[in-house]
Amino acid sequence: MQRDNIRYIVTYTIFIILFVLGAVFYKQPFFSVLVLLLFVLPIISIYITSRLKDKLIISAEFVQHSIVAGNKAEMTVSVDNPALFSFLNINLDYKAGILFYPNDIIGRLSLSAPLKRKNRVCFTYSTLYPGMFEIFIYNATVTDPLHLHTFMLNCDITLHLPVYPEKTDDEYPLYPEAFSDSEDDENVSLSLTKSMDIKEIRDYRPGDKLKDIHWKATARDINDTLLVKEYENSANRVIVLLPEFSQTGLNETVRTFYSYMNYLVDKNEIYKVVLFNGDAFDEYSVKEKDDVDNVLIQSYYMPVHVPPETALLAFKHYYGEDNEVIWITRNSVIRK
Amino acid sequence: MIITDYFKNKKEKKIFEAELKTNGFALESIDYSGSALMGSRLFLCLIRGILIFFACFGTVGAAVSSFGLRYNVPFVAISILLISMFVAFIYYNSITFYLGYILFFIGFAATIALKYWYVNSGFQAFVNTLNQEYSLYFYLNSAREASEAITDRYTTVSVAMIFVAAFLSLLLNITISGYMNLVETFILTFPIVQIGLYIERRPSLIYIIMLLSVYISVAVLGRSGHYMTPAITGKKKNFRTFRSEKKKTKIHTHSYISDGLGMITTGAWSIVFCIVFIMLTSGIFYSNTDARHESNLLKNTTDEYIKAFVENGIYSFFDRYQSKGGLSQGQLGGVSSVRPDYTTDLIVTYNPANTDSLYLRAYIGTTYDNNVFSTSPYQLYDYNSAGIRSDMYSFPDHNPLLGGPAGKMNIVNVDADATYDYMPYYTESASARNLNEDGKPVIDVLYEPFEFSDTYTTDNPPSEDYRLFVYSTYLDIPPYLEETMKAITDEAGIDKYMSVIHVETDPEKRQAYFLEAAADLRRYFYENFSYTMAPGVTPYRQDFITYFLNEQRRGYCAHFAASSALILRSIGVPTRYVEGYMITFTNVIESEAIPGDTTDLLGDGLTPVFDNIQGVKVEVTDGSAHAWTEIYLDGYGWIPFDFTPPSSDNVILTDYSFGSLFAGLFMTRDDTQQSDDVPGDTNANTRPVFNGFKFSINGSFGFILLPLIFVLAGTAVLLVVHTYFPVILSSIKISAAVKKCDYNNALNIRYILFQKKVMKHYKLSTPLTPIEMYEFLKERLVSDNDTLNTMRICGQAIFSPQQISKDDYDICIKTIKQIEKKIGSDK
Structure with a gap:
């Protein structure tokens, strides 16, 4: 009653x-x-x-x-x-x-x-x-x-x-280094996931990228075989995105986070996203568009807070120095 | 409204933007999506119109029907229905709101201008009836009566009902359509119904059912909040939103404001419930609780105010007038009712010689004309030395018992009309009028007690001259009454005495005929007329006797005395109209006994009723004022003869506890009649005696049968219509479509019918497309190519603009029928 x-x-x-x-x-x-x-x-x-x-x-x-x-x-x-x-x-x-x-x-x-x-x-x-x-x-x-x-x-x-979030047309000057298409410089890497050092030059295999074709070597080849560069692949070196959700500018952070993820996927990048949930953190792999949406939705369930020191230390310890950690906060994307 | 809406919208917009910024989201709109009927303004107004109609028609119908006034029911009902719909639609939108009121008042004024006299006469007819009934009920002295310009009550009452209902509907529109408020609706309607109920006049049950249905519907709908007019598309919302800004946690309440279907189902259930409930409790409703004789402070106070209002109108609250009983001195017709105040008029001390009533004669009416029984011009208006009129002194006309044993009587005139002396039958002599110690006139009378008998003989018969005088004086009746007298004597069966009276010369035989005729006439009155102290006033310009005998058929002593005197005169019996006081034996028993020797007041030769007291001292009140008839018996003289039936109001109540109020449900009162027939003496012990309650279902069951049949028949019709109407309607639509060669539409309708059948049989909740239908039937019933083909064509008919051919249509119809047959046999 x-x-x-x-x-x-x-x-x-x-x-x-x-x-x-x-x-x-x-x-x-x-x-x-x-x-x-x-x-x-x-x-x-x-x-x-x-x-x-x-x-x-x-x-x-x-x-x-x-x-x-x-x-x-x-x-x-x-x-x-x-x-x-x-x-x-x-x-x-x-x-x-x-x-x-x-x-x-x-x-x-x-x-x-x-x-x-x-x-x-x-x-x-x-x-x-x-x-x-x-x-x-x-x-x-x-x-x-x-x-x-x-x-x-x-x-x-x-x-x-x-x-x-709304889609933005922001251009992200977010690669830590400028990429160059010069073949003379074998240290140039076109991908954040790939090493700058050339491991070997081999024959072309279907699926190889056009940009990896070593044109000079190909011209020089007496058999007219198409040759490509193969770079040193550091397996442990990944891009890790770390969105920093805090009450201040939360809306912008989410928007930037989502846009950047889509941007990377558009660039065919494979990366990970780490979301802090209190003292712990979860890791998510992103390869395609669906993964981006899923990660975003997962992030919606996370508490809005500054990760504690202990969590950050654990993160650093886990990921070490081999990974590219990119912090996303409000409108900025910072590589650390 | 436009301005307030503007500010309201602006405020809402501000709140919306603030919420959006704070929370990241805000409620933009909320709307109902479902049956268009639920939120239809037209439908809502229609339902509210019906509620108003029920309330209006129930109220005025109950008020009028409780007084038995006849009126044109269909005309009044339809008119009130139309008016109720009109006022309900006033709230349809802002245009109808303003226009509606203007038109209403124009119509109101036009009605008054064109039909004023009808309305006025109808209203007066109701008020006159009301006054008469209230006067009757409360035994009032007089009732106000206004003239009715148009006497056709059937028409005038109908017009007046419509007029009153129109006004009532306007008010009820506010309380029902506007607020759906039960208390206000109740206050507007119930007092009008109470007009009849208060004096135990029951209206027809149909009106009670209508009223109770409205009360229940209004109570339920008002509390639900879903009765308001829905939004006009695009302008307002169907939901009423409240934001409790004052509270810490802001609660937003969204209430759907209109639910037409809910309203109509509530109304329907209310009606059904009320019909059943009223049928079951009709025994209570029609039970006789004899509230008239209920006495408690609250009721008495209410009654007093009502009586004063009925008698004297509103001014009675400022200047109340009390009427007294007593003699009317032959003045008949101007009184609606007698309301004695039971103050003492006379104090009579005597020793009763028998148990018959004692009549104290005062006024003698000789000639009747124009509603007055005037005293005879023959009577000498001279006074003897004691100051007493000689025509009253010692029964100068004749005392048949002169010389017999006499008794003494002391009569003190406390408050009676001092013009007259009050003499018992048969006064031998009277002393001079003195004043007692209280200054009241007192006389001592020597009288020879009269006793009623079947035959009367005397050694002292009247003289022949006197007899001739009597026959020349006391047989007159006005010419305009001859026809009435003829009809009544015929009806009473006493016209047969006329011929024998005219030819019979033997006094004894004539006496016998006179007494037989009188007895027959009295029996006729007892059987066909009723006694009441409030019969109602004789209408203007109507004869008192004619109105009483032909229409009224109820009255008090003066009616019966005057009528019987004239009726007997018409067959040749000399009679007189007499007024005075009557002391019944009951009065004697209730009076003060005077100790002493019984022979002090009653002389030798007479046997007193009480042998151990000197006599009794009776306080005679104005309630004992009475009128009776005197009949002249050849060879004897005048004897009193009372034609007044016994009072039917003396109902003895024993057990009327609160619980017994509900006894009428399955019980009725068990009254038995007791009667002692005493010739001449009207004070017979005839009264109903309450013996408790006995089980009976007649009270309730008697009313159940016909309404039950009606309800069952109505339900059956509704069920049939509900079941077959869609089919019939669909068949009509299909035929029309086929005629126009629109086979797509025809097949569409037919498919819907088929689909409903399948859903009903297999208890499906969602409809199936044709292909889904095929898959469904394939699993359970039939999976042939015809069915598949039919369903494909159905799909084409429903979804594709391309017309199907007649052959395809026919095939589909045939296949659908076959499938339906199989479904029917599929368990």
């Missing part, structure tokens, strides 16, 4: 008392009929609600699977009532928020469920920041028509909708 119910019960009781007094003092049969009616009605009202409330089916879903920040997110809440009785007082309590941000909105949806029908309500949200948009319907109640008793329904629905 809730506070609202008590208010209606009091009002109802006053009505009963008035009619009883009317019946006693004025001996009017109609008052007697009304008294009986007032006794019978709540019983029927509460009984029918209690019997049929479990037939209600509450469901919710986002219309989209994901959206880009700045677009609208649509959520549909459905209440299906297969019974032959309309429920007029259904309340759904929910919390809505973006996981990155501490402020949640608490809401209550009050609607009815007519008999034999599915009632759908569509929420349209405007989004501004990227993150995991979460809606949690934590409480569902139905009140009898006379508002005398409130019943709880089983309802525990959590919905997530990833909101991707």
Whole structure:
């Protein structure tokens, strides 16, 4: 029983008392009929609600699977009532928020469920920041028509909708060294993942990159065989991206992080992403576009905080000096 | 509204932007997506119109039907329905809001201008009926009555009902459409219904059902909040959003404001519930709790105010007028009811010689004309030396018992009309009028007690001259009453005495005929008329006697005395109209006994009823004022004869506890009648005696049968319509499409019917496309090429713009029918 119910019960009781007094003092049969009616009605009202409330089916879903920040997110809440009785007082309590941000909105949806029908309500949200948009319907109640008793329904629905950052056309001067296409300089590396030193010159194999063709050697070859350069491959040397999510400039950090990941994938780079989760950190490999989205979504679940010193030390110890660690914070990408 | 909306929108926009910046997201809109009917403004207004109609028609219908007034039910119902719909649609949008009110008031004014007299007369008819019924119920002295310019009550009451309902509908529109508030709706409607209920006049149950349905619907819908007019697309929202900015945790509440389907189902369930409930409790509703005689502080106070209001209108609250009973001196017709205040008029001390009622005669009415039974011009208005009118003194006309044993009687005039002296039958002599120690006139009377009998003989018959005088004076009736008298004597069966009375000369036989005729007439009155102290006033310019005998058929002593006097005169029996006081034996028993010798007040030769007291001292109140008839018996003289039926209001209540109020459910009162028939004496012990309750289902069951049949029939019709109407409608649409060669549409409709059948049979919740249907049927029922082909064509008909051919259509129809047959036999 809730506070609202008590208010209606009091009002109802006053009505009963008035009619009883009317019946006693004025001996009017109609008052007697009304008294009986007032006794019978709540019983029927509460009984029918209690019997049929479990037939209600509450469901919710986002219309989209994901959206880009700045677009609208649509959520549909459905209440299906297969019974032959309309429920007029259904309340759904929910919390809505973006996981990155501490402020949640608490809401209550009050609607009815007519008999034999599915009632759908569509929420349209405007989004501004990227993150995991979460809606949690934590409480569902139905009140009898006379508002005398409130019943709880089983309802525990959590919905997530990833909101991707907007795509930017930023040019990232982010390679630590300028790349050159000169074949004379065998130390030039075209890839952050590859060593600058030439290991050997061999015959061309299908799949080799065009830029690795050693044109001079090929011209010199008496057999006219296409020759390519093979560089020293340092297996332990990887690019590690380390996004630094903090409350300040979080939106920009996520945007930069996502853009940079896509940028690297566009450049056919294979890299890792490390996400700190408290004292621990998780590592994710990224080879293609889907991996980028997955990593971003994983990052949405991470707490927004500055990694503790212990975690940083552990990170350095694990990855050593052989890796290219690139820190991403707000609008900057820094190689350390 | 436009301005407030502008500011409201601006504020909402600010809140929206602030939320977006703080939280990274904000709710832009919330809308309902489902059946268009649920959020249709037209539908919502329609439902609210129906609720208003139920409330209006239920109220005015209950008020009018409880008083038995007839009116044109279909005309009034349809008119009120149209008006209710009109006012409900006032809230459709802002244009209808302003325009609606203007049109309403124009219509209102036009009605008053064109049909004023109908409305006025109808209203007066209701008020006059109400006043009469209230006067009857409360035994009021008088009731106000206004003239009805148009006397066709059937029409005027109908018009007045529509007029009142129109005004009521406007108010109810605010309480129902605007706020869906039960208390306000109740306050507007219930007092009007109470007008009849308060005086135990029950309206037809249909109106009660309508009212209760509205109360329940309004209570439920008001609390749900889903009754408001939905949004006009693109301008407002279907949801009402509240942001609790004041709280730390900001809660946003979104309430869906309109639910047409919920409203209509609530209304339907309310009606069904009310019908069942009222049928079951009709026994209680129609039970007789005799609230009229209930006495407690609250009810008495309420009754007093109501009585004063009915008698004298609103001014009664400022200047209340109390009427007294007593003699009317032959003035008949101007009184709606008698309301004695039971103050003492006379104090009579005597020793009763028998248990018959004692009649103290004062006024003698000789000639009737124009609602007055005036005293005879023959009577000499001279006074003897004691100051007493000689026509009243010692029964100068005749005392048949003169010379017999006499008794003494002391009569103190406390508050009775001092113009008259009050003499018992048969006064021998009376002392001079003196004043007692309280300054009240007192006389001592010597009288020879009269006792009712079947025959009357005397050694002292009246003279022939006197007899001739009587027959020349006391047979007159006004010419305009002759027709009425003829009809009544015919109806009462006493016209047969006329011929024998005219030819019979033997006094004994004539006496016998007179007494037989009188007894027959009294029996006729007992069986066909009823006694009441509040019969209602005789309408303007109508004759008192004619109105009483032909229409009213109920009245108090003056009605019966005057009528019987004239009726008997019409068949040749000399009679007189007499007023005075009547002391019943019950009064005697309840009076003060005077100890002493029984023979002090009653002389030798008479046997007192009480042999151990001197006599009794009876305080005679104005409630004992009475009118009766005197019949002249040939060879004897005048005898009193009372034609007034016993009061039917003396219902003895024993057990009327709170629980017994609900006894009418399956029990009825068990009343038995007790009756002692005493000739001439109207104070027979005839009254119903309450013996408790007995089990009976007649009270409730009697009302259940017809409504139950109606409800069952209605439900059956609804079920049939619900089941077959879609099929019939679809068939019509298919035929129309085929005629237009639109086979795609026709097959589409046919497929939908088929699909519904499949979904119902196999309990599917989601519809299937044709190909899905084929896959589904393939697993369970049939998997031939015809079915596959049919489903393909159906798919084409539904989704493709390319028209299918007639042959394909026919094949599909045929295959679908075959599949439906198989489904029917598939368990």
